[in-house]
Amino acid sequence: MVERVQATPQALSLIAKLTDQYGPLMFHQSGGCCDGNSPMCFAQGDLLITDADVKLGVIGGAPFYMSRAQFEYLEHTQLTIDVAPGRGGMFSLEGSHGVRFLTRSRLYSEGEFDSLPPVESGVQA
Structure with missing residues (x-):
């Protein structure tokens, strides 16, 4: 099954370290401005998620x-x-480790795109 978001082994390893250090995590793909277009990692609940956000999936439990x-x-x-x-x-938690999360992307094939489930609302009932 094709995922909307996935993580490399290096990212999963860093997510595990950050989870040990900070507890449950969450990510939000920044849309620009001060932090550019980068995935931001927060302790779960440190960023307010609203119905203006969508949940793409889960990486490393986050x-x-x-x-x-x-x-x-x-x-x-x-x-x-x-x-x-x-x-x-x-504001992203990985900064103290001397590394940064980054997003690589590729277009889905037509068949992959057609098989994707809908995204979830950011606010869960």
Whole structure:
């Protein structure tokens, strides 16, 4: 089954370390501005998720969200979360480890796109 968001082994390893350090995590794909277009990692509950967000999936046990407006531009794109040396978003938890999460993407094939389940609302009932 094709996922909307997935993570490399390096990202999964870092997510596990951050979970040990901070407890349950969550991700939000930044839409630009101060932190560029990068996945931001937070302790679960440290970022308010609203119905203006959608949940794309789960990586390393952490839910992954994006604004609904940004999703409209990227819905045909699979996101792969990876890790690279350097500084990421200033509020993202991985910064103290000297690395940053980054998003790699690719377009789905027509068959893959047609088989994807709908995204969930960011606010869960």
